[in-house]
Amino acid sequence: MPAQPGSDPVRFAYWVPNVSGGLVTSTIEQRTDWGYDYNRELAVLAENSGFDYALSQVRYLAGYGAEFQHESTSFSLALLLATQRLKVIAAVHPGLWHPGVLAKFGATADHLSGGRFAVNVVSGWFKDEFTALGEPWLEHDERYRRSEEFIRALRGIWTEDRTELAGDFYRVRDFSLKPKPLRLPGRPHPEIFQGGNSTAARAMAGRVSDWYFSNGTDADGVTEQLADIRAFAAQAGRTPPKFGLNGFLIARDTEAEARDTLREIVAKADTPAVHGFRAAVQQAGRSTADGKGMWQDSSFEDLVQYNDGFRTGLIGTPEQIAERIVAYKRLGVDLFLLGFLHYLEEVEYFGKRVLPLVRELEARQPDSEPVSAPS
Secondary structure (H helix, E strand, O other), X not given: OOOOOOOOOOEEEEEEOOEOOOOEOEOOOOOXXXXXXXXXXXXXXXXXXXXXXXXXXXXXOOEOOEOOEOOHHHHHHHHHHHOXXXXXXXXXXXXXXXXXXXXXXXXXXXXXXXXXXXXXXXXXXXXXXXXXXXXXOOOHHHHHHHHHHHHHHHXXXXXXXXEEEEXXXXXXXXXXXXXXXXXXXXXXXXXEEEOOOOHHHHHHHHHHOOEEEEOOOOHHHHHHHHHHHHHHHHHHOOOOOEEEEEEEOEEOOOHHHHHHHHHHHHHOEOHHHHXXXXXXXXXXXXXXXXXXXXXXXXXXXXXXXXXXXXXXXXXXXXXXXXXXXXXXXXXXXXXXXXXXXXHHHHHHHHHHHHHHHHHHHHHHOOOOOOOOOOO
């Protein structure tokens, strides 16, 4: 049986700003940098501020405010070697990677970092990244079918002596990987994350993934997605994946300051870039069989933050944000994937002002308490 919501401390990850333009598509000042020196300093600070994970983004082409991009797997390895405890999740695209090649890279990164490498399998929304490299752009549900096959191959190569797979997208013939990634207590192989909010994504998560990332959403959205994922996992006879929720965090000494910051971000939105991003992602989601793809009900204001981070509502005083985080945790959220406007300052503020309140609230609320929705 899966652990009950609230049985473990909620964990925190941050979006690595290895892509230029910051985490909001706005002309507001964002004190961040996509270069390595900045990100090395940030990773050490985040590790010392209570973060468990960092997620390196993956982009191959300029567009929608992101002119420059560092490759995610190599950047992740660099951050792993600069830290001691932080786990770094490298985002990768099936279709642009072969699972056997990624398995080899991941095993090496895992050994070099003492077992802290993880991967986020991204099925893809940006058509031009595939067509510019001469790769086919698959229909939405086919992209998730390919990702599921990718994960099955990756896990098999990491855990089996000799792997065989005769799939529709990948063929693996009597393949043996040595060395394997490190086997750690509770972790037989590097953790496998995935994103996507569609029915196809939820089904894939239930069948094969260790973690499911949701775009920013409210309590009803979390509850609906969790119910679906758990049902798909039960059908597959496996423990449900853990649940991660995206959120853009604006913590200030007063609620008015936080709300003013949000209003300024939206007021200074890069309108052409937001509209371009909206057209691209909503086209990708509309191709789902049931119309439930990511970003389908996102407003212009939501999409000023790429992954609907404002919708999670982590905006206000440290006390307000801590209470909301714990309320989400009681619904079943295991991890928050956070973005910030001014990374160094706000990651430190989070560690000093918000996280201690979260831990206090967790300690005061026993697992037997009824689950209440974030207000």
